[in-house]
Amino acid sequence: MRSCLLFCFSVWIAVFSHGQDSSVQIDNAGAVRIMQLRRDGPTRVRYPDALPSLLELMNERSLANFDPDPLFIESLADERLFEHPVLYVNCDELPNFDFSSEENEALRRYMKLGGFVYLDAGIKASFLGTDLGHSYAAWEERAEVRQWFEQLFPDQPFSPLPRNHEIFRTFYKGLPDNEYLRLEEDQKRLPDTVLTFVEQEKWPQGTYSMVGIKVNDRLACVASPICAMGWGRDEFGAWIPPISFRVRESAEDFDETLQVASFAGQTYEVTREDGLKDEIYLVPGNRPLWVKEPTGRWRIFKYYSGEEISNYAHSFYARLGMNVFLYALLN
Amino acid sequence: MDFAKKRGLAMMGVRILPLVFALGISKLVYSQDVISPVSTEGNQTENNQTELTLPAMRSTIDNTLNQASQKLKSSKVEERVGAAKLLGKYANAQVSLLLIGALDDSSELVRRAVMVSLVEHFNNGSPIYEQALVEKIFSKIGDPDVEVRRETSALIPRLIPGLMRSGMERIQVNGRSILRSIPGKLRQDLQDLANQALIDPDSIVRQNVLKHHFSLRFQMESQTFARLLGDKDVSVLLVALDQARMYAAQSGTYDQMEALTKHSDVGVRAKLARTVQSLGRSFPQYRKILRILTNDPVDEVATLSAVDLARLGERVSNEMIDRIIAYLSKAKGLFGKAESLFYSLSALGSDAKRIYKALLEHPSASMRAQAWVRHLSLSEGWKNASSWRDALQDRDLKVRKGVLSLLRGRVEQINRNDLSYLIKSRHVEVRSFASELLLVAEKEVVKECFFDLLIDEDSLVRSTTLRALAKIQADGWVDLHARSLKDKDYAIQRAAMDGLLGDHQVGVPALLKYLRQYPAERISTLARRELQQMGINP
Numbered sequence: 001m002r003s004c005l006l007f008c009f010s011v012w013i014a015v016f017s018h019g020q021d022s023s024v025q026i027d028n029a030g031a032v033r034i035m036q037l038r039r040d041g042p043t044r045v046r047y048p049d050a051l052p053s054l055l056e057l058m059n060e061r062s063l064a065n066f067d068p069d070p071l072f073i074e075s076l077a078d079e080r081l082f083e084h085p086v087l088y089v090n091c092d093e094l095p096n097f098d099f100s101s102e103e104n105e106a107l108r109r110y111m112k113l114g115g116f117v118y119l120d121a122g123i124k125a126s127f128l129g130t131d132l133g134h135s136y137a138a139w140e141e142r143a144e145v146r147q148w149f150e151q152l153f154p155d156q157p158f159s160p161l162p163r164n165h166e167i168f169r170t171f172y173k174g175l176p177d178n179e180y181l182r183l184e185e186d187q188k189r190l191p192d193t194v195l196t197f198v199e200q201e202k203w204p205q206g207t208y209s210m211v212g213i214k215v216n217d218r219l220a221c222v223a224s225p226i227c228a229m230g231w232g233r234d235e236f237g238a239w240i241p242p243i244s245f246r247v248r249e250s251a252e253d254f255d256e257t258l259q260v261a262s263f264a265g266q267t268y269e270v271t272r273e274d275g276l277k278d279e280i281y282l283v284p285g286n287r288p289l290w291v292k293e294p295t296g297r298w299r300i301f302k303y304y305s306g307e308e309i310s311n312y313a314h315s316f317y318a319r320l321g322m323n324v325f326l327y328a329l330l331n
Numbered sequence: 332m333d334f335a336k337k338r339g340l341a342m343m344g345v346r347i348l349p350l351v352f353a354l355g356i357s358k359l360v361y362s363q364d365v366i367s368p369v370s371t372e373g374n375q376t377e378n379n380q381t382e383l384t385l386p387a388m389r390s391t392i393d394n395t396l397n398q399a400s401q402k403l404k405s406s407k408v409e410e411r412v413g414a415a416k417l418l419g420k421y422a423n424a425q426v427s428l429l430l431i432g433a434l435d436d437s438s439e440l441v442r443r444a445v446m447v448s449l450v451e452h453f454n455n456g457s458p459i460y461e462q463a464l465v466e467k468i469f470s471k472i473g474d475p476d477v478e479v480r481r482e483t484s485a486l487i488p489r490l491i492p493g494l495m496r497s498g499m500e501r502i503q504v505n506g507r508s509i510l511r512s513i514p515g516k517l518r519q520d521l522q523d524l525a526n527q528a529l530i531d532p533d534s535i536v537r538q539n540v541l542k543h544h545f546s547l548r549f550q551m552e553s554q555t556f557a558r559l560l561g562d563k564d565v566s567v568l569l570v571a572l573d574q575a576r577m578y579a580a581q582s583g584t585y586d587q588m589e590a591l592t593k594h595s596d597v598g599v600r601a602k603l604a605r606t607v608q609s610l611g612r613s614f615p616q617y618r619k620i621l622r623i624l625t626n627d628p629v630d631e632v633a634t635l636s637a638v639d640l641a642r643l644g645e646r647v648s649n650e651m652i653d654r655i656i657a658y659l660s661k662a663k664g665l666f667g668k669a670e671s672l673f674y675s676l677s678a679l680g681s682d683a684k685r686i687y688k689a690l691l692e693h694p695s696a697s698m699r700a701q702a703w704v705r706h707l708s709l710s711e712g713w714k715n716a717s718s719w720r721d722a723l724q725d726r727d728l729k730v731r732k733g734v735l736s737l738l739r740g741r742v743e744q745i746n747r748n749d750l751s752y753l754i755k756s757r758h759v760e761v762r763s764f765a766s767e768l769l770l771v772a773e774k775e776v777v778k779e780c781f782f783d784l785l786i787d788e789d790s791l792v793r794s795t796t797l798r799a800l801a802k803i804q805a806d807g808w809v810d811l812h813a814r815s816l817k818d819k820d821y822a823i824q825r826a827a828m829d830g831l832l833g834d835h836q837v838g839v840p841a842l843l844k845y846l847r848q849y850p851a852e853r854i855s856t857l858a859r860r861e862l863q864q865m866g867i868n869p
Contacts, residue, residue, distance in 0.1 A: 031663060031694070052666045059663060069664035069697045182565060187534065191443065191478045235667050236605075237598035238569060251413025253402075260388060261417065262395040286455065289420050300416050302447055303454070306485040307535045307566065 031067040032329065035081065037089045038072045044093050049232035049240060051088060054321045057233070062171060064326060076103035081110055086328045090228055091121040097144040099151075108152045111213075111220040116328035119145060122223025123209060127268045127282060134287075135225035137202070137209040140271045145223055149213060158211040158223060160273065167222065168207040168320075170327040175199060175206050176315040190312055194304050197247040198312075208320055209273065219331060222324060230317020239314035244305035248291060251300070258290050258298040265289070396421060400429050411441045419448025422457035431464050439476035446471065446482040453489045465493030466518060472540070473524040477533045484528065484539035491546050494521075515548070522549050529555055534564035542570050545577065557583035565596050572599075572606045579614050592623045600624065600632045601668060608639035618643060625651065630658035631668045635675070642678040652682060656689045664695035673701060684709050696727035704733050713741040716749035723753065723761045735764055742768060747776045754780060759789045766795035770802055777805055785811075794826035801830025801838070809834075813841045816854060824854040832861055843869055 125136035265283035402414035495515035624636035662669035690702035712718035753765035815827035831838035
């Protein structure tokens, strides 16, 4: 793995430097530095520990060499953009999606020259409102992101990444097992219903809802529901902050019951992986209640929290984050 | 005994009344809450989520709840599970009561669904404070099913207000009847269950109960705590270390904590160091553990322990300082344990100087920035420009900004060479700082250097220079400012205006003259207002 990484890093760097006609900045004794866009400086930071923790974790768990100190840029017109291969953007931290034409041109050029853009929270259902900590795994980018990138690449819309895409298995494959989670062999990782849903529907084989844009036949940008909430660790290695799960559960008579159950909210459509639409029932400002699926099946949303849920979710998001960043450097 | 009976009856009344009240209210609310068919046509929202037209026939809340409560009594497990899940969506006291009634269901699937729905009620604005009901929920900490126990243990913080309710009792003292408060206390049988949960086979349950046992107002036996300090699960161990202070004086705790110095997990040993550092003041014997940890094979644990000992007043050896330098030099950045260690170095006093100096060339910008700031602070380096000149040429803005923040207001003099060096910098904030330093430069030096700053390509540097020149009233400053009022750049005009306004004798007349000549210029309106506020009518 190490030799593979080093080889690819040097190949990438060579390609990138050639195209850009300037050298890639390798600080910290050869470490790759990840850039993060923060339009408002440190004033709108939702998960300050997230990216540094993930970079540190990648250094611990793989033989990759990342500088755990991200380079924060406030504008895409910053000349340092072209000195580093990966740009991370937490879309929930952006005050708006208004970018000047100069910035858009810089980003377009960056992606054309080999830069990779990771739009965290680039997928987000509007009905989640201001509760930024929530994600909803739709299979299309949020409207603001679509409008932004239409200015950059009008002929290249985002398209869903298939579950068998290499990005989901660049380094880790599958979901965390008991050994990874440091649990006893016979210890329950998750409640039964949760585990079944997670393994079969939520994150099958460690995949997630992602969309991307290809530039020159290379995946140059991906957008995902918020993942940064799962990356933070405190100084003793414990995950922060706690995360809870939303799962869909069924019951024998839900198809009849939920169809007529008392309800005083609104319904929304969300695009599924297969392109069909789920019909979500929710009272605005609250968590979604239940869903009518395109098959005609009705299921209820249940929320699980607790140490085991949080640890599992963190492990998943961290593994996914590692896969994305390493993919960005290897491809 | 009489008192106890009376108290029991009184408490029952207290418990039932709010429940009846809550049920009445909820009935009132829901009787009005008949849901009519809703139609929201074509209301487009962001992200292509479209509000749809709802199906025509929806049941009322009463009907929905009645049906679910009937199903909760069904002989079919699946129906009971479905009803329990559905009831989670209707958070109110009446529904909570229905769910609590199903907590002893024979099927663990139903009990799980009930617990998850009760958690939903707590999270959706319908917490339960009724002590009898909360005690019933808490009793599921002893459920045979591990999922139910986990859910219950995770819910403990939400149950505590109801569990720990204090009360009042009426007693007779010297023939007089008086009211006396009774502190909230966990019922003995529940306390036994909680104690049992501390040695639960499931680590999540152990961890949750351990974390909250203090709020449940009971203390475990010393051997139980010692056992938890030897737990196989790292998360349980980390929580146990958090609670160590309460049991530090008890037998077995010290030995178990000393044994943790050999634990395989670095995080545990680091946490041990931090815990022992805190205990070291009250329980000096625990300092021995820190001394053991200074020999830890992992640098971060050893160095953290050494610095913690320094905080307790013990001197750190030169060898350990070398080890700290080696560790921080290898650290990728100012993050995690390296960050904790770095910010603890102040405990070393002047011994830390050598460490900061060694980190001035660190590859990480954040480390360099802090090292420079601390180095200059400890050595009073702002007194000598040669100490900080190099920092201002650092490639990273973070370093330059950090050092500039420290220097501003502290530098008392600057010579020609140093000022020229700053003026030639390619970084605008450094050149701007050079402009500020005109305030402390000798008159001759100002005379030689200010022109380079006035023709700087950056308006911030030029405007800062103007402000400095006005402040020191350098030769010819009034003419210079008067001319600068005609500059195209508003920042320059503004700096010139501010400078002239600051001098009544010559500055203000020059500004008045400008206003007479150029009454319609952009800066003129503001200048007139400023002058009027000073009592001068332009």
